Amino acid sequence: MEKFYLTGTDISPEISLEQNGNLIIKGTSIPENSEEVYRPVLLWLRNYAPNPAPTTNLEVQLDYFNTSSSKFLLEILRIIKQIQDSQKPVLIKWCYYSDDPDMMESGQDFMDILELQMEMIAIPEDN
């Protein structure tokens, strides 16, 4: 499987997906049509999930995302949860700026909906 890489812009995040299990989503996600951005990501993950790396490490570090992106983030986490449910090691880091309680709450929302374990990591504020 080929590595997936998407360069970040001011409206879409940097996304890097590797067969060795390192998955990174970082930046801002406010595209109007989120499906265009996330469809190839979901496709890659659905191919990856049946035969994942020994450990899957997902790191999400978003400054801000719109509600149209949140539906796709939920779907990404749903696929990762399936890997976890099949007894394969999965580590998820949800990184947020320490002065941004809204982003921490967003992570909590995904954990509640999916009954998912994520490590919540407060990083120093970006002022």
Added chain:
Amino acid sequence: MDLHKYFLGMETENILLLYKGQVSNELLRSLLKTTEQKLEQMGEKVVIRKKIFNVMVESIQNLIKHVEEHELNANSNAAILAICHSPGYYLVATGNFIPTQDAQDLSNKLDRINGMNRDELREYYQSVLENESLSAKGGAGLGLIDIARKSGEKVNYSLKPINDNLSFFTLRIKVNSHRD
């Protein structure tokens, strides 16, 4: 046209940004950039900037989707956006036309949101997000619920009938800045 009058008016109302016209994602990008720069110059906190962004992004993207769905004509697809700064809070206001037949539905949705406390809003948001995930268009008001949650204030809105077919919808969202 007396520009000085507009200049003074904007100063009196503490208007940081005022836009009237058609909306697009390109426009949204540039409005966000301008707003970001202004708020940065004012030394505003990141979390407040993001809350203001939230209202701008969700309300304008709602509107773009709405214009696409209803194929509104050039007279009725324009919108107005204003950001005002008063001591202790920002007010982000948007106004646009909607088909009158949709007005009641929108009003019900907003009244329901306004009737909820913080925990109820969280539960409502989570259930709408879960049920809507991967439905292509969605639009059952996730953006409005999100705005209400992040603002932490009641959503102030009005619907004014213009003619048989159109109403003017105004949304006023308060974002507390806690720093003045």
